Amino acid sequence: MKTLVLIEHEGGQVKDASLATVTAAGKLGSVHALVAGEGVEAKQAAEATAKIAGVDKVLLASDAAYAHMLAENIADLIVPLMADYEALLCNATSNGKNVAPRVAALLDVMQVSDIIAIDGERTFKRPIYAGNAIATVESSDAKLVITVRGTSFEKAPIEGGTPPIEEVSGKGDASLSSFVGCETQTSERPELTSAKVIVSGGRALKDAATFEQLIVPLADKLGAGIGASRAAVDAGYVPNDYQVGQTGKIVAPELYIAIGISGAIQHLAGMKESKTIVAINKDGDAPIFQIADIGLVGDLFQIVPELTAKL
Amino acid sequence: MKILVPVKRVIDYNVRPRVKPDGSGVDLANVKMSMNPFDEIAVEEAIRLKEKGAAAEIVAVSIGPVKAQETLRTALAMGADRAILVQTDDEVEPLAVAKILKAIVDEEQPGMVLMGKQAIDDDSNQTGQMLAALWGRPQGTFASKVEVSGDSVNVTREVDGGLETVSLKLPAVVTTDLRLNEPRYASLPNIMKAKSKLLTVKAPADYGVDTAPRLKVTNVSEPPVRQAGVKVGSVDELVSKLKALGVA
Ligand SMILES: Cc1cc2nc3c(=O)[nH]c(=O)nc-3n(C[C@H](O)[C@H](O)[C@H](O)COP(=O)(O)OP(=O)(O)OC[C@H]3O[C@@H](n4cnc5c(N)ncnc54)[C@H](O)[C@@H]3O)c2cc1C
Numbered sequence: 001m002k003t004l005v006l007i008e009h010e011g012g013q014v015k016d017a018s019l020a021t022v023t024a025a026g027k028l029g030s031v032h033a034l035v036a037g038e039g040v041e042a043k044q045a046a047e048a049t050a051k052i053a054g055v056d057k058v059l060l061a062s063d064a065a066y067a068h069m070l071a072e073n074i075a076d077l078i079v080p081l082m083a084d085y086e087a088l089l090c091n092a093t094s095n096g097k098n099v100a101p102r103v104a105a106l107l108d109v110m111q112v113s114d115i116i117a118i119d120g121e122r123t124f125k126r127p128i129y130a131g132n133a134i135a136t137v138e139s140s141d142a143k144l145v146i147t148v149r150g151t152s153f154e155k156a157p158i159e160g161g162t163p164p165i166e167e168v169s170g171k172g173d174a175s176l177s178s179f180v181g182c183e184t185q186t187s188e189r190p191e192l193t194s195a196k197v198i199v200s201g202g203r204a205l206k207d208a209a210t211f212e213q214l215i216v217p218l219a220d221k222l223g224a225g226i227g228a229s230r231a232a233v234d235a236g237y238v239p240n241d242y243q244v245g246q247t248g249k250i251v252a253p254e255l256y257i258a259i260g261i262s263g264a265i266q267h268l269a270g271m272k273e274s275k276t277i278v279a280i281n282k283d284g285d286a287p288i289f290q291i292a293d294i295g296l297v298g299d300l301f302q303i304v305p306e307l308t309a310k311l
Numbered sequence: 312m313k314i315l316v317p318v319k320r321v322i323d324y325n326v327r328p329r330v331k332p333d334g335s336g337v338d339l340a341n342v343k344m345s346m347n348p349f350d351e352i353a354v355e356e357a358i359r360l361k362e363k364g365a366a367a368e369i370v371a372v373s374i375g376p377v378k379a380q381e382t383l384r385t386a387l388a389m390g391a392d393r394a395i396l397v398q399t400d401d402e403v404e405p406l407a408v409a410k411i412l413k414a415i416v417d418e419e420q421p422g423m424v425l426m427g428k429q430a431i432d433d434d435s436n437q438t439g440q441m442l443a444a445l446w447g448r449p450q451g452t453f454a455s456k457v458e459v460s461g462d463s464v465n466v467t468r469e470v471d472g473g474l475e476t477v478s479l480k481l482p483a484v485v486t487t488d489l490r491l492n493e494p495r496y497a498s499l500p501n502i503m504k505a506k507s508k509l510l511t512v513k514a515p516a517d518y519g520v521d522t523a524p525r526l527k528v529t530n531v532s533e534p535p536v537r538q539a540g541v542k543v544g545s546v547d548e549l550v551s552k553l554k555a556l557g558v559a
Contacts, residue, residue: 068475068477070477071440071443071450071452072443072449072450075444093471094452094453094468094469094470094471095470095471097436097440097452098440098450098452098453099440100440101405101436101437101438101439101440101441101444102440102441102443102444102450103444104406104437104441104444105406105409105440105441105442105444105445106444106445108406109406109525110404110405110406110524110525110526111405111406111435111437112526113434113435113436113437114434114436123529127434127534128337128432128433128434128531129322129328129337129431129432129434130328130431130434131534132327132328132330132337132534133328133330133337133531133532133533133534134531134532134533134534135528135530135531136528136529136530136531136532137526137527137528137529138526138527138529139525139526139527140525140526140527141525174449175480176448176449176479176480176483177449177450177451177477177478177479177480178477178478179475179476179477180465180476180477180478181475181476182470182472182473182474182475182476183473183474183475184470184472184473184474184475185472185473193471197558197559222559230489233490234489234490239473239474240455240469240473240474240488240490241469241470241471241472241473246431246434247428247429247488247489249471254558255553255556255558255559265327266324272534272537276556276558277537277540278549278553284542289539289542290539291537291539292539292540293540293541294540294541294542294543294549294552294553295539295540295541295542295543296542296543296544296545296546296549297542303546306546307546307549307550310546310547310550311550311553311559
């Protein structure tokens with residue numbers, strides 16, 4: 001099967017999620033990778049993509065209209081390219097989730113969202129009901145449009161490939177939407193979806209200042225990414241991109257420390273694949289303890305500073 | 312401007328779903344059902360736009376079984392003006408839902424379709440984007456802020472890196488994220504009033520849409536269960552366990 005992967009990139013670098021998607025695509029057949037963007041950054045990203053092991057060809061679409069991954073423009077770029085491919089794979093990230101269904105509808109294909117396993121050329125496993133059930137689905141569509149859960153596939157090595165880079169062009173700006181601006185934090189911290197250790201705080205952290213005071217030093221000690229429950233985000237302790245869960249980020253670090261988080265199914269959906277889960281909660285009956293490998297019942301305001309000091 | 316708000320009847324978010332032993336799906340018999348939480352946020356946002364004078368009429372639509380009338384009555388009690396039920400007992404996939412919605416859009420000519428970003432049962436996160444594609448209109452997904460000005464709308468989106476704002480030409484599709492608003496509860500008088508609001512019943516065939524599934528679900532299984540581990544009695548014990556695992 002010939003597959004096309006939509007690469008996500010930033011600052012000329014390929015995002016980790018795309019490396020996992022390349023691996024998933026490789027299980028289906030040959031892999032061509034589309035880099036859409038603008039100018040030098042897009043060119044650098046295409047060169048980085050060409051090095052990924054398993055990529056057989058890179059398509060580079062460089063145009064101001066592709067700079068911000070606007071779904072309207074990117075979908076119009078991809079649809080005609082799909083004449084040559086049997087499958088499109090995107091990351092199950094905010095960009096992939098935005099673009100892929102638009103392409104699927106234009107191709108009259110029912111998308112397979114958020115796959116966690118490939119059982120056959122047209123058979124996939126995907127979580128439903130916040131991960132409380134796993135569905136095996138078989139597509140009968142002529143083409144496949146798939147989004148891939150990054151934590152379920154190994155990352156393709158970023159060295160080894162030497163495929164050609166071919167320039168492609170599309171319609172450019174569909175004149176339906178435009179980028180106004182963004183509020184994104186750049187931090188030295190590891191990205192949540194690829195962090196080895198995550199320290200995550202819940203509603204119990206009281207306010208933004210307390211969250212900062214207790215969670216940040218512990219995360220610093222562990223070189224960890226910082227996550228949060230929906231309740232902590234809703235209450236404004238931390239920005240929205242910290243949210244872990246059914247509707248936030250899906251993470252699977254080596255170590256996940258849940259502090260003052262009760263363990264609602266929607267939260268568990270985002271972190272229960274973590275290798276080791278530690279829970280700190282004053283309520284010994286909190287559901288988080290049903291899945292924690294190591295639990296400590298007690299007051300986080302005493303435990304967390306002590307833990308930070310002793311690590 | 313008219314706003315169309317699609318709503319779905321799903322398992323209540325407080326219920327823990329149980330997989331049927333024969334692997335045919337999730338057991339929904341005698342389970343509490345509610346409006347999909349993201350759709351509630353969409354209804355609320357539409358009402359707020361109407362209260363601000365940016366919208367004139369709100370039409371709620373549901374595609375589902377006869378009981379989805381209850382979901383539509385909830386939307387009407389919150390403040391939607393009228394409702395359409397496209398009645399079917401079949402599972403309708405996002406692509407077919409988008410096609411039915413497109414046909415309704417052609418009839419109703421809304422200035423905006425406001426809908427949930429995903430349904431908490433199939434977790435597909437597709438329908439809004441698909442509708443926008445079929446309609447040839449822009450999409451503002453995962454919205455945490457919606458500001459209409461003239462013939463365009465600014466949508467602030469919750470994205471992996473934080474927040475992003477896009478400007479869309481109307482008509483457009485906007486899908487809601489959790490922090491867009493906190494939906495109101497319908498008051499008792501409004502629940503009574505909703506009973507007499509217009510609810511039209513249609514069938515997928517009225518819109519010429521084939522709802523035969525494209526994806527065959529061959530099995531639904533329980534995820535691997537994670538066993539609870541140990542509880543430790545002190546921070547020192549926790550630290551030594553973490554060290555033993557080599558993770559700290
Ligand atoms: C459609 C929908 C989608 C959702 N998506 C998500 C999602 O993606 N991610 C997510 O996280 N949630 C999500 N939720 C929300 C979810 O249902 C829960 O409400 C949320 O996860 C609760 O957050 P929490 O555990 O921080 O708060 P709570 O449930 O209030 O728990 C706080 C915990 O802190 C403990 N505690 C209090 N004080 C102390 C102390 N001093 N020391 C130690 N422990 C203490 C308490 O015992 C309690 O267990 C979603 C909900 C809906 C309806």
